Amino acid sequence: MQLKTPANALRLGLMAATCALLSPPTTHAADAPEDDGPWQVDAGLLYYKENEGRVRTIEPVVNVRRNLGDDHIVGFNFAFDSLSGGSPNGAIAAKSKIQTFATPSGSSLTPGSGPQTYVSPSGNTYTTLAKVTLYTIQPGALPLDPNFHDRRISFDANWSQPVSTNVKGTVGGHISDELDFDSLAVNGALSRDFNAKNSTVSFGMNAELDKIKAIGGTPVGGSDYAQLLKTGSKSKHVIGGLLGLTQVISREWVAQLNYSYDRSQGYLTDPYKILSIVDSTGNLMAVSSSTAASPYRFENRPGTRTRQSLYVGNKVALGLQTLDVSYRRGKDDWSVKSDTVDVRLRVPISNDWYIEPHVRWYRQTAAEFYHLYLDQVDAIPQFMSADPRLAGFTATTIGFKVGVDLGGNNELSLRLEQYQQKASERFSSLLNLQGLDLNPSLKSAIVQIGWKMEY
Amino acid sequence: MGDAGAASGGSGITPQVVRRDDLTVAISFSAMASPCEVLLETQDLALAHELAGLAVDEALRIERKFSRYRDDSVISTINASHGKPIAVDAETSSLLSFAAHCHVLSEGRFDVTSGVLRRVWHFDGSDRLPSAAAVAALLPLIGFDKVDWQPPNICLPAGMEIDFGGIGKEYAVDRVLGLITARFDGAVLVNFGGDLAAQRAPASGEWRVGIERPGQHRSAALLLGLSQGALATSGDTHRFLLRAGIRYSHILDVRTGWPVPGAPASVTVAAGTCVEAGMLATFAMLRGAEAEAFLETQGARHWALRL
Numbered sequence: 037m038q039l040k041t042p043a044n045a046l047r048l049g050l051m052a053a054t055c056a057l058l059s060p061p062t063t064h065a066a067d068a069p070e071d072d073g074p075w076q077v078d079a080g081l082l083y084y085k086e087n088e089g090r091v092r093t094i095e096p097v098v099n100v101r102r103n104l105g106d107d108h109i110v111g112f113n114f115a116f117d118s119l120s121g122g123s124p125n126g127a128i129a130a131k132s133k134i135q136t137f138a139t140p141s142g143s144s145l146t147p148g149s150g151p152q153t154y155v156s157p158s159g160n161t162y163t164t165l166a167k168v169t170l171y172t173i174q175p176g177a178l179p180l181d182p183n184f185h186d187r188r189i190s191f192d193a194n195w196s197q198p199v200s201t202n203v204k205g206t207v208g209g210h211i212s213d214e215l216d217f218d219s220l221a222v223n224g225a226l227s228r229d230f231n232a233k234n235s236t237v238s239f240g241m242n243a244e245l246d247k248i249k250a251i252g253g254t255p256v257g258g259s260d261y262a263q264l265l266k267t268g269s270k271s272k273h274v275i276g277g278l279l280g281l282t283q284v285i286s287r288e289w290v291a292q293l294n295y296s297y298d299r300s301q302g303y304l305t306d307p308y309k310i311l312s313i314v315d316s317t318g319n320l321m322a323v324s325s326s327t328a329a330s331p332y333r334f335e336n337r338p339g340t341r342t343r344q345s346l347y348v349g350n351k352v353a354l355g356l357q358t359l360d361v362s363y364r365r366g367k368d369d370w371s372v373k374s375d376t377v378d379v380r381l382r383v384p385i386s387n388d389w390y391i392e393p394h395v396r397w398y399r400q401t402a403a404e405f406y407h408l409y410l411d412q413v414d415a416i417p418q419f420m421s422a423d424p425r426l427a428g429f430t431a432t433t434i435g436f437k438v439g440v441d442l443g444g445n446n447e448l449s450l451r452l453e454q455y456q457q458k459a460s461e462r463f464s465s466l467l468n469l470q471g472l473d474l475n476p477s478l479k480s481a482i483v484q485i486g487w488k489m490e491y
Numbered sequence: 492m493g494d495a496g497a498a499s500g501g502s503g504i505t506p507q508v509v510r511r512d513d514l515t516v517a518i519s520f521s522a523m524a525s526p527c528e529v530l531l532e533t534q535d536l537a538l539a540h541e542l543a544g545l546a547v548d549e550a551l552r553i554e555r556k557f558s559r560y561r562d563d564s565v566i567s568t569i570n571a572s573h574g575k576p577i578a579v580d581a582e583t584s585s586l587l588s589f590a591a592h593c594h595v596l597s598e599g600r601f602d603v604t605s606g607v608l609r610r611v612w613h614f615d616g617s618d619r620l621p622s623a624a625a626v627a628a629l630l631p632l633i634g635f636d637k638v639d640w641q642p643p644n645i646c647l648p649a650g651m652e653i654d655f656g657g658i659g660k661e662y663a664v665d666r667v668l669g670l671i672t673a674r675f676d677g678a679v680l681v682n683f684g685g686d687l688a689a690q691r692a693p694a695s696g697e698w699r700v701g702i703e704r705p706g707q708h709r710s711a712a713l714l715l716g717l718s719q720g721a722l723a724t725s726g727d728t729h730r731f732l733l734r735a736g737i738r739y740s741h742i743l744d745v746r747t748g749w750p751v752p753g754a755p756a757s758v759t760v761a762a763g764t765c766v767e768a769g770m771l772a773t774f775a776m777l778r779g780a781e782a783e784a785f786l787e788t789q790g791a792r793h794w795a796l797r798l
Contacts, residue, residue, distance in 0.1 A: 056588070
């Protein structure tokens, strides 16, 4: 038997369609709290480990975000990390001598140890550090401060909302606390859409105030390591701005261009980094033959740093794959110029799984006051640092991320990456330094587990 | 004169709130290029002001979001997408799906992409018909079947345009009625430019609704009683072209690009919701000479006016 189509089938269809249009769950009332999006939570655990007993860290991160309706978005980010392991103190390896260094700490000075003599009475304007932990470095080894230890808690909050047609405003704040460093920052940005939202221009400003309260006091930049001339806490501040353009170029391609400028002012020196002073043969300077108390100096950096960078990013859809390619050119008035190329390709491997290979290449030139070591014959420069982070180097990161969609907007991911940093200046021609790698390569591994969820 | 006052919504437009008689409060404002009116049976003027704010905000929200005349509307974004796929929000998605249903139900006669025909058709009462070539040139830009609609992604071919003009006002009436009745349990009637919906009968038994005499503002050709449900009218006695004794109505057949012959001057349909009533009236007009027969078949109460 054939079913008879009712004469008013059209109307029945229309009634059904009307019902679908007008009845819940269409969540679009102007005033309704039901317009709220769910809380979007990104939780992650990062494990970072450098080779040869250097720094390792575990960092849990939680990021929550919610659209409260009408594009009023609130977000919070909380991170805690704990660092430990050895960090290069800036001194170079010595071929045949055991080197002794001191880590400021809460523990008592070890009685009877040689370097006790380094601790000299304070001058009038400086307090003398009373508590240090000594460590020795074997000949040929890179001096790493094994007592490096820090923990950091940071909290960010931000709010964004439309401020008028096509204009969006964002304000945010950041506060973090480390054992020896406090930071407080605020930022604000405005962005405006043009050209039917195909172009977005944004302008942002940020200000940061940091307090450096180095353990055992903040060293006087450039002073003799053994004199332990220390002052109380120091501060620095950063003011910066950003100008950006995001442009939809085609249905497959979105490009972004950012220019940023920031200026730091204050105590920019690393309170724990020192430099070695060597004689013409490459041996550590003999203390007896000079007025110095030790063959090491605390580093000293200029009191201002101005940085500029230009960033070009592209997101390109290639069928089901997404390619992310970016380039950044950075430049500062310490003569550090950098180039970064970052490429990611997200490849779906099934309905639920994807894999995202990642390659990053980075190069920087050395700061103008960077020295592997100081030469006894030369005058001690005003500004100096042997911090490997201010050396010229190239670094590559290679890795991948795999993720699986667990349904209901839940996603689990695992990221594995390897980082390798190679300094451009590593060797010296001085007799007693020949064959020593004075700025050995740094290798590290990164493992990150991420969980994205909504509720 | 009754008590008059102004209620404020968050929208910047201030509705008039006027006590019309012992029982009824009238809220009036202007939105969607139409006079908008909400009648409430209540003694509570404070509540009336609050509901007035609600009504204005919702009407303006829908207008802002879906007007093709506003650069920042969702419709303008879609129309400026130049063939790029765009993901739309849940509300736009449900309206597009509704439009897709109506396109199928009307066998292609109702089409939200037909607005481009306005570029050549100007129904100003004159005799200036467009050339057949000009009309034909637009036909490739019309047809919802050319739109790639996979909720929530729409890909509108370059040059095509979408227009919710045939749905928006009726949709706003139903939405506003829904918002008000969620907070108010008395009798309500929402009337946006002649498309209206009512919930609960007033104490007098029925809402008295006049159908305008063609061409005469506020002069009722017919008085209807409505206790519950909606009325919507399609057709506009001012919008036509007249040439060689033939009257060309502004109801266009998207398949030819020319006016549907033989359509009534206007048709008013009663149905459960304003959206349904409006679509039935539009579908009927698109049937031309068979408008009334179509409504009979669908079992819809209707009042057609022919000149």
